[in-house]
Amino acid sequence: MIDSGAERPAKLLVKKQKKEKRKEDSLINKIPTRAWVFISFLTAMIVWYLLSINPQTSRSFPNVxxxxxxxxxxxxxxxxxxxxxxxxxxxxxxxxxxxxxxxxxxxxxxxxxxxxxxxxxxxxxxxxxxxxxxxxxxxxxxxxxxxxxxxxxxxxxxxxxxxxxxxxxxxxxxxxxxxxxxxxxxxxxxxxxxxxxxxxxxxxxxxxxxxxxxxxxxxxxxxxxxxxxxxxxxxxxxxxxxxxxxxxxxxxxxxxxxxxxxxxxxxxxxxxxxxxxxxx
The missing domain is CATH 1.10.3720.10 (MetI-like)
Structure with a gap:
């Protein structure tokens, strides 16, 4: 069966998306677990700081x-x-x-x-x-x-x-x-x-x-x-x-x-x- 011209761009797009996903997965896998723990902790500290300086939430979330x-x-x-x-x-x-x-x-x-x-x-x-x-x-x-x-x-x-x-x-x-x-x-x-x-x-x-x-x-x-x-x-x-x-x-x-x-x-x-x- 011969692919129609309309099907080829769709297949190329799917292949491109799969290739990009593989690159993303390989990049994520290179980051060690301890680094993810540090990133998670740092993100929490930033959110905490923002809550502590916001007048509406500062009383509930005082400075660390x-x-x-x-x-x-x-x-x-x-x-x-x-x-x-x-x-x-x-x-x-x-x-x-x-x-x-x-x-x-x-x-x-x-x-x-x-x-x-x-x-x-x-x-x-x-x-x-x-x-x-x-x-x-x-x-x-x-x-x-x-x-x-x-x-x-x-x-x-x-x-x-x-x-x-x-x-x-x-x-x-x-x-x-x-x-x-x-x-x-x-x-x-x-x-x-x-x-x-x-x-x-x-x-x-x-x-x-x-x-x-x-x-x-x-x-x-x-x-x-x-x-x-x-x-x-x-x-x-x-x-x-x-x-x-x-x-x-x-x-x-x-x-x-x-x-x-x-x-x-x-x-x-x-x-x-x-x-x-x-x-x-």
Missing amino acids: VLVVESIKVMIDRGAFFMDIQSSLISVSAGFVLGFIIALPVAILMAWYRPVRYIVEPWIQFIRNIPPLAYVPLVVISAGVGRKPQIIVITIATFLVMTITIYQGVLNVDETLIKAARVLGANDKDIFIKVIAPATLPFIITAIRLGASVALTTLIAAESTGATAGLGMRIRALNNSFDSPPMLLYIIVIGIIGITLEKGIKLLERRLTGWQEKREI
């Missing part, structure tokens, strides 16, 4: 120097490290409890229909309720202090991790399960040798989402009469409109979140190195 100086102020008050420690204890305890409960519940939901029909509707129902809405009920039952904080974080992390792990178990190839049964495997063997390895990537994803939810629930959890904590301190500083330390505490929560994410990614690479992933 003021925020750094507020570290010493909060340390002198004896609050900075105490708040970090208190929040880490609550987040860690709530996350661990949420995972311990979510794992068996998700597996039972996926494996046994009666459990799924009874439990899943309530999980979906409660999952759509913001934690701040049921904090007063938790405080009435558990009192004030750390206990209600852990309960609120446990509920929030349990819900998101249960749904994620549940979907992972459902996505296990049915052929593998049938083959295991044909070879004489019982439910215990199927769980350990088939479902657990196949669901591991979803479990890692559940851990990642659970850690994120635990941090995002922190302010709601620490509204339960806490005497220390990052979320509690942000609310207290908000009442006095003290922007520099308030922004500092928000940044600290973000740093903790990034640190957890990096740790989970390292765990994922070690446990799921066999899994093929698309390179981007």
Whole structure:
């Protein structure tokens, strides 16, 4: 078949675009990862500076120097490290409890229909309720202090991790399960040798989402009469409109979140190195 004159320019244009894209990709690939991190950080600093000199946003985003100086102020008050420690204890305890409960519940939901029909509707129902809405009920039952904080974080992390792990178990190839049964495997063997390895990537994803939810629930959890904590301190500083330390505490929560994410990614690479992933 002979190309018409109208088709040739279109093909030439497509070839040219592909060639330009290859050049662009090769240029991007030459830039090391550390350079991208520096570029990203520099961009954030520029945006922060612009926000700090804008009259409309300067009160919410004070100059970086003021925020750094507020570290010493909060340390002198004896609050900075105490708040970090208190929040880490609550987040860690709530996350661990949420995972311990979510794992068996998700597996039972996926494996046994009666459990799924009874439990899943309530999980979906409660999952759509913001934690701040049921904090007063938790405080009435558990009192004030750390206990209600852990309960609120446990509920929030349990819900998101249960749904994620549940979907992972459902996505296990049915052929593998049938083959295991044909070879004489019982439910215990199927769980350990088939479902657990196949669901591991979803479990890692559940851990990642659970850690994120635990941090995002922190302010709601620490509204339960806490005497220390990052979320509690942000609310207290908000009442006095003290922007520099308030922004500092928000940044600290973000740093903790990034640190957890990096740790989970390292765990994922070690446990799921066999899994093929698309390179981007």
